[in-house]
Amino acid sequence: MRRKIPSNSALLAFEAAARHGSFARAAEELSLTEGAISRQIGRLETFLGVTLFKRVGNRVRLAPNGMRYAEQVRETLDRLERDSLYLMGQPLEGASIDIAAIPTFATRWLIPRLKHFQRRHPNVTVHIAERMEPFLLAGSGFDAAIHFEHPAWAGMHRHHLLEEVLVPVCSPALLAEAGADVSLDDLPRLHRRQNPDAWQIYAQETGIALSNSAVGARYDLHAMLIEAALAGLGVALVPRLYVGAELEQGRLIAPWPDGKGIAKNFCLVLPEPIESSEGPIQAFAQWLLEEARGVAN
Missing domain, CATH: 1.10.10.10 (Winged helix-like DNA-binding domain superfamily/Winged helix DNA-binding domain)
Structure with a gap:
């Protein structure tokens, strides 16, 4: 009709x-x-x-x-x-894939590694969009998602990537200004708005006393927390895998223990098994799993 x-x-x-x-x-x-x-x-x-x-x-x-x-x-x-x-922007020869990802994971972990994928598959263009919440992958226009493990992904094919272990970090200058005997409770603490009880859980797990775990500025993204910590605004509880370069360079320090009790798992979500996926997304999935194994090991 x-x-x-x-x-x-x-x-x-x-x-x-x-x-x-x-x-x-x-x-x-x-x-x-x-x-x-x-x-x-x-x-x-x-x-x-x-x-x-x-x-x-x-x-x-x-x-x-x-x-x-x-x-x-x-x-x-x-x-x-x-x-x-x-x-109109698609390559005349080659293919492209669309990936939905958590914003800070995309900017701090995935994008810095994409050159490795491009060297291996120069004719595949990877488009990345941010998605903060789980969604229905079928019919979304995305070939895959990189997100936390969640019941909403039931029925999809999930592959474990990495564990998100939170660690308190701050600028060395902040600690130097506070003095050698300063405790974590004496320093301003920064919070992620979507995880308001993270500091409370961290204190219970590590036994570090915090008189009021809820006090401090709140930010939407881990990327904002990292920038705030770099600026000397306080101590941020962020995934260690996001701040590896800053810790290695000494731009951030982590003198306190990791908070493994508030860890989450990142996963790759596919609508079909990897072996049934089309060439470009299959290649991307296999490469991503290799990269994650390399970091985990």
Whole structure:
């Protein structure tokens, strides 16, 4: 059955006129005459059987139905443009894959290692988008996800990557300014908003006394916590695997024990078994598991 979809020309004319609140300005943007815009919108209204604009003399304004439809059309056109530009940017030879990942894992662990994958598979382009929460992988447009183990991934094929072990870190300057006898309880502590009881759990596990474990600034991402610690704002409880370079360079120090009781597991989530996956995603999955084994060992 033929789809009941208006013409692209009519939708473009309507969206421009709705955005500008003017047929004349829409005509200027689209390099058409004002009469052509008016005719396109008239055809659209006839097609829909709905009045989209109220016409008062030479002026027009959106009717209530037009306001709702304008938002929907704008979203659809924006999405179509993004999808079209995405395809236009694909390599003529080769392939691409889309990976959803936790933001700080992507920036602090995955992206710094991607050059290794590119050397091995120069014709595969890896696109990465952030996803903070688990989601339905099927139909999402993503080939795989890198996330924490979670019941929401039931039915998907999960492969363990790494353990997220939290460790308190701070700038050496912060500790030097506080003096040699300073305790963790004397220093400002930084928190991740999504894990507000992490310091309390850490204190219980390690036996380090904290008079008020909830006091301190809160940040959304571990990446923010790391930057705050580097800036000398306090002690951040962050995954050790994110700060390996800073600890090695001496830009951060970790004089306190790890908090293994608040560890989580990262996993690679695939819609199909690795052996059943298509070439590029299979290659990426195998490479990622090798990289994770190399770090774990």
